[in-house]
Amino acid sequence: MEDLFQSIVQSAVRYRKSLPDRPVGVRASYDELKSLLDAVLPEDGESPETAVRKLMAGVEQGLIHSTGPRYFGFVVGGSSPASVAADWLTSAWDQNAQVYASSPAASIVEEVVARWILELLGLPATAGVGFTTGTQMAHLTALSVARNSVLRDRGWDVDSDGLQGAPHIRILCGDCCHATIHTAVSMMGLGAGNIREIPSDGEGRMRLDAFRRELEANTDPTIVCVQAGNVNTGAFDPIGEIITPSKNRGAWVHVDGAFGLWAAASPRFSHLVAGVDQADSWATDAHKWLNVPYDSGIAIIRKSEAHLGFKTARCAYAGPAHAAGRDGSQWAPENSRRARGFVLYAALRNLGRRGVADIVERCCGLAKSFASQLAQIPDARIINAVVLNQVLCRIEPAGIADLDSFNASLASRIQQAGICWIGTTRWQGKTMLRISVSNSTTTGADVSLSVAGVAQSIKEEIARTDR
Numbered sequence: 181m182e183d184l185f186q187s188i189v190q191s192a193v194r195y196r197k198s199l200p201d202r203p204v205g206v207r208a209s210y211d212e213l214k215s216l217l218d219a220v221l222p223e224d225g226e227s228p229e230t231a232v233r234k235l236m237a238g239v240e241q242g243l244i245h246s247t248g249p250r251y252f253g254f255v256v257g258g259s260s261p262a263s264v265a266a267d268w269l270t271s272a273w274d275q276n277a278q279v280y281a282s283s284p285a286a287s288i289v290e291e292v293v294a295r296w297i298l299e300l301l302g303l304p305a306t307a308g309v310g311f312t313t314g315t316q317m318a319h320l321t322a323l324s325v326a327r328n329s330v331l332r333d334r335g336w337d338v339d340s341d342g343l344q345g346a347p348h349i350r351i352l353c354g355d356c357c358h359a360t361i362h363t364a365v366s367m368m369g370l371g372a373g374n375i376r377e378i379p380s381d382g383e384g385r386m387r388l389d390a391f392r393r394e395l396e397a398n399t400d401p402t403i404v405c406v407q408a409g410n411v412n413t414g415a416f417d418p419i420g421e422i423i424t425p426s427k428n429r430g431a432w433v434h435v436d437g438a439f440g441l442w443a444a445a446s447p448r449f450s451h452l453v454a455g456v457d458q459a460d461s462w463a464t465d466a467h468k469w470l471n472v473p474y475d476s477g478i479a480i481i482r483k484s485e486a487h488l489g490f491k492t493a494r495c496a497y498a499g500p501a502h503a504a505g506r507d508g509s510q511w512a513p514e515n516s517r518r519a520r521g522f523v524l525y526a527a528l529r530n531l532g533r534r535g536v537a538d539i540v541e542r543c544c545g546l547a548k549s550f551a552s553q554l555a556q557i558p559d560a561r562i563i564n565a566v567v568l569n570q571v572l573c574r575i576e577p578a579g580i581a582d583l584d585s586f587n588a589s590l591a592s593r594i595q596q597a598g599i600c601w602i603g604t605t606r607w608q609g610k611t612m613l614r615i616s617v618s619n620s621t622t623t624g625a626d627v628s629l630s631v632a633g634v635a636q637s638i639k640e641e642i643a644r645t646d647r
């Protein structure tokens with residue numbers, strides 16, 4: 181075991197040190213990668229060294245080096261050394277964070293981390309906090325509690341009676357809301373077809389006039405989903421202006437703040453989420469902007485007693501609840517699970533308040549710089565107001581008929597070149613480049629190098645496109 185673990189540490193160190201110099205994307209095809217990894221399940225097991233060595237050799241060419249400084253796809257963030265080290269220990273300790281009795285350490289660490297997160301995000305200290313795989317499951321948690329709560333207000337008990345015959349619930353959200361809202365609503369049995377999408381403005385923010393009209397249109401139990409940080413533009417719904425009338429009508433307000441909610445941790449950007457603390461629930465990720473490894477979402481619910489009512493059944497073998505210590509499984513969908521709090525504990529001690537604000541501010545500054553440098557490239561047009569860490573850019577050379585195909589093909593070329601990784605998105609009916617700056621190791625030099633790479637790829641793409 182010792183040799184195996186030591187050699188893995190060395191490999192991991194070599195890997196992480198090499199990140200700035202590696203081509204960021206993957207060049208091998210599906211067939212090539214499959215042939216490296218596919219094998220007959222061995223009848224007799226291999227040694228631990230062989231099994232792990234084969235894994236490493238097999239995946240090497242298929243890794244996207246998204247934890248390096250020039251990956252700008254999706255909103256992936258990176259993972260700090262402290263968080264990776266704590267993640268290894270989480271596996272080595274292999275705790276079940278289900279109930280206090282299955283890991284007192286995990287339980288108390290989650291309690292402390294929950295408090296820190298509420299403080300950082302400026303949310304009510306008495307709110308319930310659950311640790312989930314990601315924002316998708318944080319939505320499922322929070323929206324399930326919301327569903328139960330708005331129906332309880334009408335005298336309906338979802339926990340015992342389910343949804344059959346229950347009053348109709350309507351869900352209001354912007355037409356630019358994230359797909360995971362739809363998925364959560366359909367998984368909850370409310371029907372994605374019952375979502376009323378409110379038209380948004382050019383930056384993807386819900387339009388207030390349209391929202392008010394829809395809110396007042398009927399008196400059904402209502403859940404309103406607002407967005408803090410649009411995945412394309414980084415824009416924020418007018419959260420405070422939406423919450424007040426919603427609450428006046430007894431609606432539940434849920435905030436999708438997968439990455440944007442972290443703006444609350446920065447004095448310079450917290451104005452973007454003004455009023456957000458008045459909502460009823462919040463879903464966010466640590467594995468994006470907080471730069472910890474994957475498997476780290478957070479569900480927060482203002483009324484912790486409602487949150488606790490989310491799961492009422494208890495495994496016989498779990499024993500009675502501890503008088504003081506929390507049971508992690510009561511606050512999130514899973515029963516047995518990894519002790520997610522350990523990583524957050526180390527990451528937040530390592531960063532401190534200042535460090536979290538710094539990540540947000542630095543990434544936003546670099547996104548602005550990315551946009552202004554891209555704007556210098558002939559034919560490049562910046563599409564969004566860069567209010568956060570997201571940049572939309574479309575390249576529109578004269579004489580090219582199909583600009584959507586041109587931009588899509590350009591993105592592949594940029595990815596193949598390997599200097600940086602930039603994806604595409606569809607925004608307002610058009611294909612364009614989408615850049616997310618969310619890795620705390622990205623520097624100004626990385627941005628300049630990436631812009632130069634993009635400029636070169638544009639020249640090459642124009643040269644091969646028929647005009």
Ligand SMILES: *Cc1c(COP(=O)(O)O)cnc(C)c1O
Pocket residue numbers: 255313314315316317358360409410411436437438439465477
């Ligand atoms: C990433 C993201 C989600 C989904 O988060 P997961 O962690 O992938 O489940 C939801 N909403 C927004 C705005 C996001 O950026």
